[in-house]
Amino acid sequence: MYENINERKSLIMILFLVMGLIGFGEGCVYSKSSIHQENEIVLIEGMEITAINQYGELKIYAGESLERSFTWARDTRSVKMWPREKRWNGSFGIYYPGPGNHWKVHDGITRAVVEESQLNFSSEKDILSFIAKYNDKGAYVYNDNGMFVFWKKNEGAGGTLRVDIWQFLINYQKPNNLPGSNNDKIIIKNLGKPEIRQKPGK
Numbered sequence: 001m002y003e004n005i006n007e008r009k010s011l012i013m014i015l016f017l018v019m020g021l022i023g024f025g026e027g028c029v030y031s032k033s034s035i036h037q038e039n040e041i042v043l044i045e046g047m048e049i050t051a052i053n054q055y056g057e058l059k060i061y062a063g064e065s066l067e068r069s070f071t072w073a074r075d076t077r078s079v080k081m082w083p084r085e086k087r088w089n090g091s092f093g094i095y096y097p098g099p100g101n102h103w104k105v106h107d108g109i110t111r112a113v114v115e116e117s118q119l120n121f122s123s124e125k126d127i128l129s130f131i132a133k134y135n136d137k138g139a140y141v142y143n144d145n146g147m148f149v150f151w152k153k154n155e156g157a158g159g160t161l162r163v164d165i166w167q168f169l170i171n172y173q174k175p176n177n178l179p180g181s182n183n184d185k186i187i188i189k190n191l192g193k194p195e196i197r198q199k200p201g202k
Contacts, residue, residue, distance in 0.1 A: 090120075142180075
């Protein structure tokens with residue numbers, strides 16, 4: 001009887017393992033889509049940031065379920081951001097690596113590479129050192145409270161829109177008077193419930 005019970009337990013364990021393996025792929029997808037609740041995201045649904053740099057004006061809108069819409073040169077394109085599953089270069093936010101030419105061409109652009117995250121630093125000096133790593137000073141703007149947006153168009157890979165959205169923190173608190181800030185170049189609005197916009201990848 002003891003051996004039969006053990007055999008039965010073994011069969012049950014094997015059954016659970018097989019079921020787990022069968023559902024492994026779906027489990028990974030679910031985990032990837034739900035983990036964003038713990039990710040250090042900058043924009044909340046319905047929030048819009050307008051960033052004005054030397055290349056022009058870019059509007060970034062946070063839609064539902066990690067959708068980000070980008071409006072420039074009188075048209076809009078959208079992507080569905082991916083949540084990071086582990087910290088990468090200090091970021092545990094969301095990103096979009098721009099696989100392929102996923103957009104209908106607009107203004108010479110067919111794809112986007114996007115980063116969005118909160119970044120925590122020990123001091124104001126560390127934030128400024130991080131900003132200094134950006135070679136093109138005309139492509140980024142930030143305000144006193146540490147909201148930072150870098151955006152630029154590149155001709156490579158069929159035309160790429162590069163966007164970095166960072167919320168800088170000092171010991172997990174927003175700064176209040178960050179040197180070199182451009183408060184008039186970043187406009188933040190809460191537009192309320194996300195509107196129906198062009199679907200991601202269009």
